[in-house]
Amino acid sequence: MQEKIRVGIIGYGNLGRGAEAAIKQQPDMELVAVFSRRGKVDTLDPNVPSLHVDEAENYRDKIDVMLLCGGSATDLPEQTPHFAQMFNTVDSFDTHAKIPEYFAKVDEVAKKHGKLSIISVGWDPGLFSINRVMSEAVLPDGKTYTFWGKGLSQGHSDAVRRVEGVKNGVQYTIPSEAAMERVRKGENPELSTSDKHKRECYV
Ligand SMILES: NC(=O)c1ccc[n+]([C@@H]2O[C@H](COP(=O)([O-])OP(=O)(O)OC[C@H]3O[C@@H](n4cnc5c(N)ncnc54)[C@H](OP(=O)(O)O)[C@@H]3O)[C@@H](O)[C@H]2O)c1
The missing domain is CATH 3.40.50.720 (NAD(P)-binding Rossmann-like Domain)
Structure with missing residues (x-):
């Protein structure tokens, strides 16, 4: 070697x-x-x-x-x-x-x-970003949505723990079933970040 x-x-x-x-x-x-x-x-x-x-x-x-x-x-x-x-x-x-x-x-x-x-190496940003680029290249008229979870978000959990006075904390990201359903139906809705997910914090 x-x-x-x-x-x-x-x-x-x-x-x-x-x-x-x-x-x-x-x-x-x-x-x-x-x-x-x-x-x-x-x-x-x-x-x-x-x-x-x-x-x-x-x-x-x-x-x-x-x-x-x-x-x-x-x-x-x-x-x-x-x-x-x-x-x-x-x-x-x-x-x-x-x-x-x-x-x-x-x-x-x-x-x-x-x-x-x-910078920004990982799954998202990272591997998911590459998936989005490839999908947008082959489906130029499509609309891109990313739903995360259900699962623990390391970045948001880290942010929760940085709040003054917080001893320990985690954040779970829960995708909105209603929002996913609208996307699956092909409605192509305009969705803000908060429309797409609920973020549950346990401190
Ligand atoms: N791009 C992606 O797909 C992706 C995926 C996952 C996470 N991330 C990013 O990665 C970042 C780090 O995530 P993580 O889960 O590794 O966070 P973490 O476990 O909270 O660690 C973050 C920093 O906190 C300090 N730390 C860790 N344990 C500690 C303890 N017991 N007491 C005091 N300080 C402690 C460490 O710095 P010191 O050693 O210097 O103290 C560590 O580098 C997140 O903020 C997120 O933004 C990105």
Whole structure:
């Protein structure tokens, strides 16, 4: 095997742990270290070095790609423009309405520092976005709707936990049966985000 891609992880929540497990399955990647604002964390593999996030900049020459696994609500808007100055980055920013402004900010920093940043990687945005592009290409007169759930939303759960005073919280996304029925009937209705889903928060 030729040289491996040296990967780092910043932010060790659900995504950080998932990224660690996924890297383990890639024969051409090695996980160099995990960085967290909480300092040392219990990594799935205890042999993976775990360091405070302030140590990350000392790894500029030791890490090829930094996976930014912080939350979209408040972490990534600060962390990505900061770390895109020193690393090639991949993140899963999923506040859909704010992706254009996020893209502009990250693009500016990455270009200025000669780095590559891939934003909004995941299932949605991510794999679902690719599905939408393909469907719209073959059905140009169609109308695109996305219904999520029933299921737990990681992004919205993260946002709930960022509300001051909240100790723990989760958000379940429940698609509106009535809205789905109208779409299935081919009515092509205009639906706002809140028309399409109910968002149940447990705090
Ligand atoms: N594009 C997509 O399809 C997609 C899909 C799923 C999620 N996402 C995005 O991914 C983001 C992260 O999701 P997640 O489920 O990994 O969120 P999470 O578990 O809440 O983790 C977010 C951050 O919170 C901190 N954290 C985690 N556990 C903690 C604890 N016990 N105490 C204090 N801080 C803790 C970690 O940062 P530190 O280690 O620095 O403390 C972590 O990076 C979401 O905000 C969402 O926007 C995108």
